[in-house]
């Protein structure tokens with residue numbers, strides 16, 4: 001369940017992320033997010049290491065039935081009373097039929113309270129998102145789209161092995177904005193081999209003109225086993241320079257903030273507030289056929305539940321909280337750590353104090369958060385902060401058990 005992954009999570013089936021607390025070792029999650037995964041794609045993008053499968057045919061009826069059954073099982077096991085957000089991820093969930101998406105939503109609504117206005121997001125690939133298909137998703141209950149644009153440059157899209165062209169991506173965003181006004185997000189990738197700062201900024205500005213109120217930026221990560229990594233490591237393509245990557249990220253932040261976006265999370269920018277928290281998720285079986293067999297035989301494809309210690313829960317709060325521009329409030333910290341305040345841990349002489357003096361971190365009456373500069377280098381700050389937390393930590397006399405777990409990232 002979630003250690004909370006710092007990257008996009010791709011697993012087969014559904015997983016539940018919840019907010020709430022449990023006492024006496026019994027997990028109770030009044031409000032939760034549900035993330036059904038459609039793990040199939042039409043082709044493999046050259047950079048992708050997510051858990052996805054390219055198969056000649058998908059047994060959509062069986063897959064849909066398993067998604068419904070597992071969602072209901074996990075909601076029951078986690079004692080979820082209300083689902084406040086549903087996120088259909090993948091793979092490529094826009095390859096699923098709107099009927100299947102509707103069936104999953106009906107299955108969830110039949111098991112728990114699904115309030116009117118619940119945010120229901122679907123990740124859409126421009127290659128499988130014509131106007132009628134998107135309209136049918138809307139009719140099925142989807143009210144927000146996250147579109148994998150990645151780039152608006154055809155040469156870059158070919159380098160990434162994307163199936164769609166820039167024109168198709170533009171058209172998908174325009175259609176999506178008409179159908180889902182104020183609720184269309186764009187994913188973009190930067191740091192491609194050979195990409196210049198100017199090309200990235202130009203592309204971002206074009207994406208900005210096209211965009212709605214939400215943009216997600218991801219730095220390209222070269223993952224072992226992908227074609228793109230093999231091309232770079234084999235010398236066929238240039239390695240993106242670290243300094244250039246840092247400059248690209250900083251330039252993007254400046255462009256987006258100047259355009260009125262709030263940088264509310266390391267990878268995410270919005271013109272209106274968004275946020276999240278995570279207290280429970282489960283490690284699900286990755287491979288779809290095995291996952292379906294498990295769901296059919298026992299209702300869910302959970303392979304592992306991890307009970308986090310109180311210290312591990314605090315580490316989770318620290319790692320997730322510092323990714324957001326609001327950081328960790330005193331109230332949020334105290335909720336998980338009533339006996340050890342933020343000041344007691346990070347106000348004491350040590351690594352955190354040094355990071356505050358160097359301008360990366362702020363600890364004040366609002367809580368602990370990164371500065372603008374610190375947010376850009378968060379990954380390099382966290383090891384020091386985690387060390388300091390571990391040193392300061394003393395278990396409470398009577399531990400309170402919360403159930404949480406880790407999510408499985410793609411292979």
Ligand code: SF4
Pocket residue numbers: 040041042043044045048049050052090091092125148
């Ligand atoms: S990047 Fe997305 S569309 Fe491409 S292979 Fe990976 S999951 Fe599929």
